[in-house]
Amino acid sequence: xxxxxxxxxxxxxxxxxxxxxxxxxxxxxxxxxxxxxxxxxxxxxxxxxxxxxxxxxxxxxxxxxxxxxxxxxxxxxxxxxxxxxxxxxxxxxxxxxxxxxxxxxxxxxxxxxxxxxxxxxxxxxxxxxxxxxxxxxxxxxxxxxxxxxxxxxxxxxxxxxxxxxxxxxxxxxxxxxxxxxxxxxxxxxxxxxxxxx
Amino acid sequence: xxxxxxxxxxxxxxxxxxxxxxxxxxxxxxxxxxxxxxxxxxxxxxxxxxxxxxxxxxxxxxxxxxxxxxxxxxxxxxxxxxxxxxxxxxxxxxxxxxxxxxxxxxxxxxxxxxxxxxxxxxxxxxxxxxxxxxxxxxxxxxxxxxxxxxxxx
Numbered sequence: 001x002x003x004x005x006x007x008x009x010x011x012x013x014x015x016x017x018x019x020x021x022x023x024x025x026x027x028x029x030x031x032x033x034x035x036x037x038x039x040x041x042x043x044x045x046x047x048x049x050x051x052x053x054x055x056x057x058x059x060x061x062x063x064x065x066x067x068x069x070x071x072x073x074x075x076x077x078x079x080x081x082x083x084x085x086x087x088x089x090x091x092x093x094x095x096x097x098x099x100x101x102x103x104x105x106x107x108x109x110x111x112x113x114x115x116x117x118x119x120x121x122x123x124x125x126x127x128x129x130x131x132x133x134x135x136x137x138x139x140x141x142x143x144x145x146x147x148x149x150x151x152x153x154x155x156x157x158x159x160x161x162x163x164x165x166x167x168x169x170x171x172x173x174x175x176x177x178x179x180x181x182x183x184x185x186x187x188x189x190x191x192x193x194x195x196x197x
Numbered sequence: 198x199x200x201x202x203x204x205x206x207x208x209x210x211x212x213x214x215x216x217x218x219x220x221x222x223x224x225x226x227x228x229x230x231x232x233x234x235x236x237x238x239x240x241x242x243x244x245x246x247x248x249x250x251x252x253x254x255x256x257x258x259x260x261x262x263x264x265x266x267x268x269x270x271x272x273x274x275x276x277x278x279x280x281x282x283x284x285x286x287x288x289x290x291x292x293x294x295x296x297x298x299x300x301x302x303x304x305x306x307x308x309x310x311x312x313x314x315x316x317x318x319x320x321x322x323x324x325x326x327x328x329x330x331x332x333x334x335x336x337x338x339x340x341x342x343x344x345x346x347x348x349x350x
Contacts, residue, residue: 010267010268011265011267011268011279012266012267012268013264013265013266013267013268014264014265014266014267014279015264059242062236064236064284064294064295064296065235065236065292065293065294067292069261069262069284
């Protein structure tokens with residue numbers, strides 16, 4: 001898809017055009033959670049769930065009367081997850097951000113502390129979230145370009161990046177990947193996955 | 198298929214639409230702490246109170262945000278496309294924002310002055326829409342700030 005294709009697509013709800021919206025997709029994904037000790041006997045390189053968190057905007061059930069329309073719970077969730085993992089946002093090598101619509105990626109980049117409010121757009125445009133950039137985002141295409149499988153495909157991509165099995169879209173030496181989820185009116189989750197040492 | 202209509206027996210928001218049928222904009226206030234409780238809830242989120250007065254407020258405010266919908270998300274709206282959904286922050290209750298459609302041929306600007314327009318659906322309920330407040334109306338309302346609607350409280 002080119003920028004021209006995007007701009008030629010029909011308007012759904014201004015300013016979202018067709019290609020700003022993900023398509024809920026039939027599919028299935030699964031992960032196996034177990035202890036680190038047991039995982040070492042598995043066929044694949046184990047990946048550690050190093051941190052996780054949950055957060056909610058106030059009010060959780062009403063978008064219109066929040067102090068900020070853009071507020072979600074992802075920022076608080078990411079803070080918990082990063083703290084539990086003992087790392088800072090600058091240590092994140094790649095991020096799989098829940099992307100039902102395009103702007104949600106920009107909002108989350110600011111909420112998770114990657115950049116200051118208002119900076120996300122220019123930073124994405126400058127290539128910081130592309131492969132080879134400062135923090136590649138949604139290397140699998142995300143909900144928007146791979147498929148909307150409720151975000152579990154983001155977890156799979158994080159695991160694949162950490163195992164080094166992503167081929168031409170591999171993030172070099174990926175050691176920590178942040179995964180976020182976004183539900184309903186901005187309920188947020190975040191996880192930090194890392195290569196088990 | 199026709200548009201969904203509000204249920205005036207709804208325990209939370211029924212009063213809002215019934216008041217709109219009388220062309221009044223009413224917002225619940227907690228009897229205990231007097232804070233507005235909007236959107237309506239079973240309990241006051243500030244103090245936990247259970248009782249509310251549905252208070253008349255001036256049907257004017259400032260445009261906070263809006264979108265234009267181009268795809269019918271419910272078949273009852275298909276013949277209305279495109280339509281605007283706006284958020285208006287009320288003059289009388291700063292921080293309290295009410296949703297509605299924008300009616301009339303209005304070029305929207307952030308923070309522009311808006312006034313409610315009531316669309317009667319039947320004898321029981323009306324919808325609250327919004328349109329631009331004209332210069333002369335702004336002057337009238339500034340002059341008559343202790344507006345008649347407030348004396349009815």
